[in-house]
Amino acid sequence: SSHAMVAPPPLPEDDHVRSGFSCGLDHLTHKTDVEAETCRYEFSVGSQVGPAIFHKSKVVTVLPRYIIANQSADDLDFAQVGTLTAVRLPPGGARHPWHWPDNSMPKQICVRINKQGWCWSGAFTMQVGDFGLRMAGPDGSHSIVPVDISLSGASCLVVVGAPNRPPPYRIDNRCQHFKVRFQQAGSSEVQEGDTSPLPWEEVEPGQSVPYAWDEPNHTRKLRCELDGAHGTALREPATHTYALDEIKAHPPIKLKRPQFRLDKMAAKAMGGVGSAAKSVRRVVTRKPPTAEMQGVQHSTGSGSGLSVLDRGAPSDSEARIVYVSTHAEGVTRVLCFSDTRDQYSQEAQSEDTASLTRRLTKLDEELKAANEELDALQEYHNLDLSLLDRGGATGE
Numbered sequence: 001s002s003h004a005m006v007a008p009p010p011l012p013e014d015d016h017v018r019s020g021f022s023c024g025l026d027h028l029t030h031k032t033d034v035e036a037e038t039c040r041y042e043f044s045v046g047s048q049v050g051p052a053i054f055h056k057s058k059v060v061t062v063l064p065r066y067i068i069a070n071q072s073a074d075d076l077d078f079a080q081v082g083t084l085t086a087v088r089l090p091p092g093g094a095r096h097p098w099h100w101p102d103n104s105m106p107k108q109i110c111v112r113i114n115k116q117g118w119c120w121s122g123a124f125t126m127q128v129g130d131f132g133l134r135m136a137g138p139d140g141s142h143s144i145v146p147v148d149i150s151l152s153g154a155s156c157l158v159v160v161g162a163p164n165r166p167p168p169y170r171i172d173n174r175c176q177h178f179k180v181r182f183q184q185a186g187s188s189e190v191q192e193g194d195t196s197p198l199p200w201e202e203v204e205p206g207q208s209v210p211y212a213w214d215e216p217n218h219t220r221k222l223r224c225e226l227d228g229a230h231g232t233a234l235r236e237p238a239t240h241t242y243a244l245d246e247i248k249a250h251p252p253i254k255l256k257r258p259q260f261r262l263d264k265m266a267a268k269a270m271g272g273v274g275s276a277a278k279s280v281r282r283v284v285t286r287k288p289p290t291a292e293m294q295g296v297q298h299s300t301g302s303g304s305g306l307s308v309l310d311r312g313a314p315s316d317s318e319a320r321i322v323y324v325s326t327h328a329e330g331v332t333r334v335l336c337f338s339d340t341r342d343q344y345s346q347e348a349q350s351e352d353t354a355s356l357t358r359r360l361t362k363l364d365e366e367l368k369a370a371n372e373e374l375d376a377l378q379e380y381h382n383l384d385l386s387l388l389d390r391g392g393a394t395g396e
Contacts, residue, residue, distance in 0.1 A: 072161025
C-alpha cells in the first residue's frame with residue numbers, strides 16, 4: 001500500500017516566476033515475518049513558464065528530492081543510518097536518485113569505500129554546504145573525501161569525492177620531544193558518560209596529519225594531549241580542546257617532567273645506608289647522571305645529600321613550553337604545536353601587544369583630561385578660599 005503526502009505549492013505573484021515544492025511518498029513493504037518497513041520517497045516539483053511561443057503554458061518538472069553523485073576514483077557505497085540497504089555507485093561522476101529505505105530511522109547517510117577493510121564513515125545530514133568526510137581503512141589508514149551539497153534546480157545534489165581538494169584541516173607537530181594525541185570530542189548523545197567514543201590517534205614529532213571530522217554531526221572540536229616521545233617522561237598529560245575553525249593563538253601549554261621523591265628513601269637511609277645507596281643508583285640510572293646527582297651518589301656514604309633530589313614540585317627551568325596556534329593555509333585550517341615561538345604565535349602576541357598599547361594610550365589620554373579638569377577645579381577652589389580669608393580678616 002502507498003499514499004502520497006503533498007504540500008500545497010506557493011502561489012506566485014507573476015506567471016513568469018518559477019515555483020516549486022517537495023512531496024513525499026511512503027511505501028509499505030511487507031517482509032517475510034511480521035515486521036514491516038516503510039520506505040520514504042521524496043520528490044521535488046518545479047513549475048515555470050514555457051519558452052517563446054509556449055509562454056502561455058507552464059512546464060511542471062518532477063525530480064527526485066536528493067541526487068547522489070560519485071566523483072572519486074573508487075566505488076562508493078551509500079546507506080541510510082541504521083539500515084542494511086546500500087546503493088553502490090561506480091567512479092567517474094555516476095549519479096543516482098536517493099530515497100530513504102526506512103522512514104523510521106534518522107534521515108542521515110554514511111559512505112564507505114568499496115574495498116576490503118574499509119569502514120563506514122560518520123553520518124551526515126543533507127544540508128547545503130561542503131565539508132570533508134574521514135573514513136577509516138585497513139591498518140589504521142584514513143581517507144578524506146570531500147562532500148559538496150548544493151541545490152541543482154529543484155533537487156539537492158550530493159557530490160562525494162571531488163578531485164584535487166585539499167583537506168579541510170591539518171595537525172602539525174613541530175615539537176622535537178613530544179607527540180600529539182588527538183580525537184574528536186564526542187557528542188551529548190553518547191550514553192554512560194563516555195563523551196568521546198572515538199579512538200586516540202598520534203602525531204609523532206616533526207610529522208603532520210591531514211584531518212576531517214570523523215562524525216560531522218557530533219561536536220566539531222578536537223581533544224588533544226601531549227606525551228613524551230623518544231623516551232621523554234612527562235607527568236600525566238592534561239586534555240585540551242580546540243575549535244579548529246577559530247584562527248587564533250591558543251594559551252601555551254607548560255609541560256613538567258616527573259620528579260623522583262626520596263622521602264621514604266631518606267628514612268630508610270637512617271637504618272641502612274647501603275640499601276638507600278642502591279635505590280639512589282637505581283633511580284639515577286634512568287637517565288645520564290648530572291654533576292649534581294653524581295655528588296649525591298658520592299655523599300650517600302656519609303648519610304647526607306639525599307635532600308638534593310627531594311625537590312618536590314619542579315622549577316620553571318625544568319618545565320617546557322609548547323605553543324599552540326590555529327592558522328589558515330588556503331582553505332585548510334592548521335592546528336600547530338611547536339616548542340618554539342613560530343610566526344603565528346608571534347603575530348598573535350604582537351597583535352595583543354598592539355591592542356594593549358592602544359588601550360593604555362586611550363586610558364592615558366582620559367587620565368590626562370581628568371587631571372586637567374581637577375587642576376581647573378583646584379584653581380577655582382583656591383580662588384574662593386582666598387576671598388573668604390580676606391573677608392574674614394576685614395570683618396574682624
